[in-house]
Amino acid sequence: MNPSEPQPALICLDWGTSSLRAYLLDGAGEVLAQQQRPWGIMNLPEPLEHAPPAQVPPAQANDARFKHALQDTCGPWIQAHPHLPLLACGMVGSAQGWREAPYLASPTTLGGLAQSLGVVTRHQGMPLHIVPGLLQSGSLPNVMRGEETQVLGVLATCANGAEQPLLIGLPGTHSKWVHAQGQQIHHFLTFMTGEVFAALKNHTLLGKTMQPAQTPDDDAFRKGLQVVRSGAHPAGLLSHLFSTRTLGLTGQLPPTAQADYLSGLLIGHEMAGLALHLQASTQPLPQVVLCGEPDLCRRYSIALQCWDLGTPMLAASATVRGLWRIALQAGLVDGHAKPASLTEGTFQ
C-alpha cells in the first residue's frame, strides 16, 4: 500500500426503496470507489445459504436479506478494511427497513441529526449507523427520509459563501421543497408529482394514447405549464388532466407529445402550489437550489422561471456530501469536508 495514496475512511450507503448505492470515501470525503445494486428495501436479494423460509422467523429472514445485500455490494471493501465505519440514509431506516431509525422532529440541525443515528449491530464487524428521517408536525404532518441528508449535502456546498436562506428543491417521485440555511433545516413541503405522473401514465386512459418521444418535447411541456399559469381555466388539476385526452382527440397534441404535456400540467400545479405557499410567507423569496436527476431539474428550472421564482442554482452529489458531513459531525470520521460543485442553472 502506497502511504501517499488516499486511504479509505468511510463506507456510506444511499439505501432507498428501489436501489442501493454504496461509496467508499477517503479522509477528505472524496469518493474512491462506488457500487450500485438494485437491492432497494422492497427488492432485496434472497441469500442462497439460508434455510427454507418456513423454518426461519420473519425478522431473522429479513435481517439475512439486508446482510446479504450489504455483503454483495460492499463485501470486498469491508474485507479489506474491516474497521471502516458504515453510515446509511434512506428507507433502510424506515419501519420496513433493516432497523427503524425513528423520525426526528423538524426543524432540526446537522448536530441534531448526527446525535440521533440509529444503529444496526453487526455480529462480526463495525456497526451500521442510520440517519433518521424528519417529521414535521402540524395539522397536515410531513415526513422525509433520505432527503434530510441530501439537504445537508446541498448546504455544505454553500459553506464558503454567506449562509443565506435557501429553498432547496428535490424533484422526484415525491418532490420535496425545503427551507434551509447553514446547518439548519427549517420547514418542508412534499408534492407527489412524480408518483402521480407515473400512475396516470401507466394506469389511466391518458396513457393509452401516449407514444414515447425521441427527445423531450419542451413545447408540449410549456403548453401544459401555461394551462395552469394563465389562470384562464380555473377548474383545477382534476379538470386540466382530461385535456391531455381531448387535445389528442382533436389532433392538437400528437401521441408523442402527450406525456410531456401531462408532465407540464403536473409540474405546473406543483409550481402554483409552491408559489401560493411562498406568498403566504412574509420572508423575501429565498435563492432556489435544485438537486436531482438532470432532465427533471431542467423541467423544474423552466417551470420556476415561468412562475417568476428566479433562476435556480444546480447542486450535484448531495447525498454523499451529506453523509460525509453527518459522519464528521457524529465523530465517525476525522477530516475536512470539501465543497462540491454548485453551478448556475443553464436550462433556459
Place this chain on the structure above:
Amino acid sequence: MNPSEPQPALICLDWGTSSLRAYLLDGAGEVLAQQQRPWGIMNLPEPLEHAPPAQVPPAQANDARFKHALQDTCGPWIQAHPHLPLLACGMVGSAQGWREAPYLASPTTLGGLAQSLGVVTRHQGMPLHIVPGLLQSGSLPNVMRGEETQVLGVLATCANGAEQPLLIGLPGTHSKWVHAQGQQIHHFLTFMTGEVFAALKNHTLLGKTMQPAQTPDDDAFRKGLQVVRSGAHPAGLLSHLFSTRTLGLTGQLPPTAQADYLSGLLIGHEMAGLALHLQASTQPLPQVVLCGEPDLCRRYSIALQCWDLGTPMLAASATVRGLWRIALQAGLVDGHAKPASLTEGTFQ
C-alpha cells in the same frame, strides 16, 4: 298475446367501456324487461363460430364480436319482435366502438342529437342507431359520450316544471358537470376524479396502507374535504395527497379511514374547481341535480353543501329516459314520455 298488455316499442342499449345494459321499452317508454352483460366495448365476447382470427380481417372480426354481444343480450327480444327499432348510446359509438358516431358540436339540443344518429346496418334486421357524443371546442376542448343521453333524461324529468337552468352533476370515473335547460345542453366540464382515485389507491404508495372499511367513513371523508375547504393549506392537491400517508404514519388516520379521506381530498378539489368555475360566471347559481351511483351521490351531496352550492336534487334512470326521448324525437317510436322520479336530496 293479450291486446291490453303493453306492447314492446323500442330496444335501447347503454353500451359503455365495461358493460352493456339493454332495455325493452313499451310505447310509453316504460321498461318491460332488461338485461345486463359485461360486454363493454373493451371486453367483448368471442363468437364461437367464426373462423380462426388469422383468417378474418380485423374489421370483420370486430363486427362479429359486436353482433355476438348484441345477440347474446337481446336475441330473444329481437326474435320475438323483429321490427323493433334499436337505439344505443355510449362508447359503442366511439372510434373503438362498433361504428363511430362522430362528435356533435356543443352547445346542442335534443333535436340536434336526434338528427345526428349514427347507424349500423344489420344484414337481417332493423338497423342499430347510435347517439353521437358531444365535442365542446375551445383552448381546452371537452368531450362526452353517453352522458349527453343521461342529461336529456334528467331534463325530461323536469319537463312538467318551469324550464329553469340546471347544473347536472354526473359523478363517476370522469365526473361531468353540465349546464343545461329544457332541451338544451349549454356547456360542460370534466373532472377525472374517479379514475384518479382508483389509480392512486391501486398504484401508488397511498394504497399500500389502506384497508377496506365495513361502512363508508364520513368523518374521514369530511376531514379530506375540510383540508381543501379551509384554505389553510395552500399548496394544492399534489401536496394534500401526501397527508393520506403522513396522517396514517402519525396514527391520526386508521388504515380503514384512508380511502375515504383520499376520496374527500379529491372530491374536495373537484368542488373547489367547480366553485371557481361558477364564480367566473355572471349567472346566478343554478339548481344542482345529481345523477349517478347512490353512494357517490351521497358523497357529492355532502361536498356540495360544504361549498355552499346548495342542496342537490337527485335523478334516477336517466339513461333509459334519455334514449326514449331521443327515439321519440328521431321518429323511431311514437309515444309519450313520462316524467321519471326526481327527489329532494336527503343525504345531509
